[in-house]
Amino acid sequence: MFDERIYNFSAGPSMLPLPVLQQAQKELLNCSGSGMSVMEMSHRSSSFDSIFQDTKGRLRKLLAVPEDYEILFLQGGATTQFSMVPLNLMGTTGKADYALTGHFSTKAYEEAQKYGVCSVACSSAETQHTTIPQQDELQLSPSAAYFHYCANNTIYGTEWNYVPQTGAVPLVCDMSSNILSKPIDVAKYGLIYAGAQKNMAPAGVTVVIIRKDLAGHAMEKTPVMLNYAVQIKGDSMHNTPPCWCIYMLGLVLQWLEQLGGLSEMEKINAEKAAVLYRVLDESKLFHGTAQPEARSRMNVTFRTGDKDLDALFVKEAANAGFSNLKGHRLVGGMRASIYNAMPIEGVHALADFMRKFEKEHI
Amino acid sequence: MFDERIYNFSAGPSMLPLPVLQQAQKELLNCSGSGMSVMEMSHRSSSFDSIFQDTKGRLRKLLAVPEDYEILFLQGGATTQFSMVPLNLMGTTGKADYALTGHFSTKAYEEAQKYGVCSVACSSAETQHTTIPQQDELQLSPSAAYFHYCANNTIYGTEWNYVPQTGAVPLVCDMSSNILSKPIDVAKYGLIYAGAQKNMAPAGVTVVIIRKDLAGHAMEKTPVMLNYAVQIKGDSMHNTPPCWCIYMLGLVLQWLEQLGGLSEMEKINAEKAAVLYRVLDESKLFHGTAQPEARSRMNVTFRTGDKDLDALFVKEAANAGFSNLKGHRLVGGMRASIYNAMPIEGVHALADFMRKFEKEHI
Numbered sequence: 001m002f003d004e005r006i007y008n009f010s011a012g013p014s015m016l017p018l019p020v021l022q023q024a025q026k027e028l029l030n031c032s033g034s035g036m037s038v039m040e041m042s043h044r045s046s047s048f049d050s051i052f053q054d055t056k057g058r059l060r061k062l063l064a065v066p067e068d069y070e071i072l073f074l075q076g077g078a079t080t081q082f083s084m085v086p087l088n089l090m091g092t093t094g095k096a097d098y099a100l101t102g103h104f105s106t107k108a109y110e111e112a113q114k115y116g117v118c119s120v121a122c123s124s125a126e127t128q129h130t131t132i133p134q135q136d137e138l139q140l141s142p143s144a145a146y147f148h149y150c151a152n153n154t155i156y157g158t159e160w161n162y163v164p165q166t167g168a169v170p171l172v173c174d175m176s177s178n179i180l181s182k183p184i185d186v187a188k189y190g191l192i193y194a195g196a197q198k199n200m201a202p203a204g205v206t207v208v209i210i211r212k213d214l215a216g217h218a219m220e221k222t223p224v225m226l227n228y229a230v231q232i233k234g235d236s237m238h239n240t241p242p243c244w245c246i247y248m249l250g251l252v253l254q255w256l257e258q259l260g261g262l263s264e265m266e267k268i269n270a271e272k273a274a275v276l277y278r279v280l281d282e283s284k285l286f287h288g289t290a291q292p293e294a295r296s297r298m299n300v301t302f303r304t305g306d307k308d309l310d311a312l313f314v315k316e317a318a319n320a321g322f323s324n325l326k327g328h329r330l331v332g333g334m335r336a337s338i339y340n341a342m343p344i345e346g347v348h349a350l351a352d353f354m355r356k357f358e359k360e361h362i
Numbered sequence: 363m364f365d366e367r368i369y370n371f372s373a374g375p376s377m378l379p380l381p382v383l384q385q386a387q388k389e390l391l392n393c394s395g396s397g398m399s400v401m402e403m404s405h406r407s408s409s410f411d412s413i414f415q416d417t418k419g420r421l422r423k424l425l426a427v428p429e430d431y432e433i434l435f436l437q438g439g440a441t442t443q444f445s446m447v448p449l450n451l452m453g454t455t456g457k458a459d460y461a462l463t464g465h466f467s468t469k470a471y472e473e474a475q476k477y478g479v480c481s482v483a484c485s486s487a488e489t490q491h492t493t494i495p496q497q498d499e500l501q502l503s504p505s506a507a508y509f510h511y512c513a514n515n516t517i518y519g520t521e522w523n524y525v526p527q528t529g530a531v532p533l534v535c536d537m538s539s540n541i542l543s544k545p546i547d548v549a550k551y552g553l554i555y556a557g558a559q560k561n562m563a564p565a566g567v568t569v570v571i572i573r574k575d576l577a578g579h580a581m582e583k584t585p586v587m588l589n590y591a592v593q594i595k596g597d598s599m600h601n602t603p604p605c606w607c608i609y610m611l612g613l614v615l616q617w618l619e620q621l622g623g624l625s626e627m628e629k630i631n632a633e634k635a636a637v638l639y640r641v642l643d644e645s646k647l648f649h650g651t652a653q654p655e656a657r658s659r660m661n662v663t664f665r666t667g668d669k670d671l672d673a674l675f676v677k678e679a680a681n682a683g684f685s686n687l688k689g690h691r692l693v694g695g696m697r698a699s700i701y702n703a704m705p706i707e708g709v710h711a712l713a714d715f716m717r718k719f720e721k722e723h724i
Contacts, residue, residue: 001395002392002395002396002397003392003395004392004397005391005392005397005398006397006398008397008398008402010402010403010404010407011404012404012602013401013402013403013404013405013602013605014402014404015398015402016399016401016402018391021390021391021399021401022391024390025387025390025391028383028386028387028390029367029380029383029384029387030364030365030366030367033363033364033365034364035364035366035367035368035370035683035685036367036368036370036377036685037378037383039375039378039383039564039565039610040370040372040375040376040377040378040564041372041375042372042373042374042375042376042686043375043565045372045686075437075438075439075442075566075604076437076438076442076587076601077437077587077601077602078601079586079587079600079601080437080438080585080587082586083585083586083587083588084585087585111585111586114582114583115583195601195602197602202401202402202605202606203401203405203602203603203604203605203606204437204566204567204604204605204606204607205566220476221476221477221583223442223445223446223449223473223585223588224441224444224445224473225438225439225441225442225445226445226585226588238441239438239439239440239441239557240374240375240439240557240559240565241565242437242565242566242604242607243375243564243565243566244564244565244566244606244607245566245604245606248401321397323397323398324404324407
């Protein structure tokens with residue numbers, strides 16, 4: 001039992017900025033003089049419409065989304081996008097390229113095979129997903145309808161440090177675990193999607209940023225809610241959207257603005273990651289699992305090499321108020337997820353705890 | 363601008379019980395000594411698992427869901443179920459029967475035509491959806507894979523006051539706008555679904571109650587997240603579920619229990635509806651639009667017959683703190699949605715306001 005808030009290193013859902021939670025708490029019974037909670041507002045009301053449009057506008061500005069792209073707030077998480085992308089985009093040529101750099105990108109590839117011919121553009125399976133393939137290793141099909149990759153691999157702690165060049169083939173990117181962690185050039189992408197529960201909002205909303213000309217080519221039997229053209233036409237309100245999560249996203253975006261925007265966020269995230277990787281590089285007990293050039297700034301994966309010692313570390317850390325440091329069940333070891341909302345104080349405190357643990361157990 | 367909470371007659375999202383909102387507000391920064399908000403909990407953590415299982419258990423108990431039925435917490439609203447039902451259930455015979463008693467049941471029918479042969483079992487279109495067909499008017503196909511109907515029609519203010527008898531053909535029911543308003547006999551149904559944002563929780567979670575033997579027959583190209591068998595296997599956690607909405611549903615269920623359960627809720631709802639229908643029956647200005655035997659206890663639709671006067675009523679009511687009384691754009695007039703969370707005091711206050719308005723404008 002904790003009387004105070006703790007440092008939560010969960011891979012997602014994960015920490016939200018404290019000022020965001022405080023604001024949500026303050027106006028939970030009566031938001032902006034509406035006489036009701038955001039959770040009670042009709043999605044067609046002017047009160048909610050202003051929240052919705054404000055959130056969309058802030059996201060467009062923060063990510064510098066060009067005018068020929070639409071921003072959608074959908075449901076179903078990234079896994080729904082694994083189907084929605086091929087259902088809508090595969091049609092033009094019936095083929096797509098997939099980069100396999102971890103668990104979720106492989107899941108996306110498997111799902112897409114229901115809807116067309118999928119080629120493996122690259123795979124990091126040989127290195128147990130501890131690396132990210134380089135540009136010259138990508139096997140590109142000129143006739144692919146799109147090229148799909150996952151920008152950050154939460155389980156393996158790797159992150160693409162470059163944007164693949166695919167010529168005229170539209171780039172589709174799962175940014176669930178690093179969106180808003182740094183500036184991106186949206187114009188390089190055809191479609192970006194991201195489940196919100198890591199860097200954006202509570203679980204329940206999925207952000208899609210789509211170049212408008214890519215919509216409108218859905219397969220015949222595409223479920224209506226999984227049709228981008230329908231969602232664009234309805235401005236994400238073909239039916240009731242996940243209003244509370246959209247509101248929370250709006251508060252998170254305001255927090256990011258006040259912090260100085262995505263360039264500033266990137267600096268902080270780089271510093272946070274550097275603190276933990278320095279501990280790993282200097283340690284005689286812990287070692288990082290990702291290859292240095294592929295290291296993620298969002299998920300720092302490490303281990304001692306001794307399963308019992310790993311388990312002891314996770315347990316003692318949890319008792320000290322550092323929660324969710326256990327690695328994913330597929331790989332074991334430890335994982336510190338340090339998304340935007342994890343303060344640098346939390347990272348320093350964990351670094352100190354790791355050094356102390358090392359002294360006691362080496 | 364309202365300093366106090368107002369009476370919100372929105373058709374959905376709609377009011378939540380005040381004690382529920384107060385509890386959510388209280389533990390928003392730190393839930394049950396976890397040191398974090400529910401919105402920050404990993405869905406795989408023991409903290410969230412206990413919330414999830416507790417919510418599911420309470421729902422099973424309140425609705426007396428038999429053991430051979432599974433309860434799912436999904437995303438995408440009822441409109442996603444319009445596709446998911448035929449994708450999963452149509453396969454056995456390729457045919458289904460649809461009862462068309464309003465806007466959403468007709469939308470469900472249109473969507474299902476993508477996936478099989480759909481027959482109109484009955485339609486209330488001839489009466490402008492002011493009636494509900496009787497049992498002997500239903501055209502039933504013995505070879506239908508299921509019979510689909512919508513138990514309450516929010517736009518037209520009508521509600522089925524009986525459960526259709528369809529022999530061996532499984533009954534599929536959209537209960538989005540009257541679930542938990544009264545006890546039901548789940549065993550009469552093959553599948554029940556309901557978007558949460560009227561009687562259950564904030565928008566963002568869809569409850570599905572499915573007889574387990576109906577799952578496992580999905581069409582080949584069914585998107586993975588739209589496959590009931592996948593969702594049953596993953597206990598609604600094939601990916602991250604809408605955790606906050608599930609938590610809020612748990613609080614609403616506790617509120618219902620404390621109130622005395624669904625029999626007690628039904629009595630209160632019957633009384634609330636009677637108060638408003640009495641005003642309409644006695645009025646020389648207002649008249650109800652639904653036929654008396656088809657009247658909904660959830661959505662009371664009415665009008666004066668004069669569009670300008672309707673608009674004036676809606677405006678004056680809003681200024682007096684009775685919000686969202688405007689009827690749906692398809693039908694005009696007025697609509698008072700009085701779901702579970704609308705207190706009887708709100709209904710009495712609206713009745714008084716209507717009588718006062720009538721005196722001033724007749």
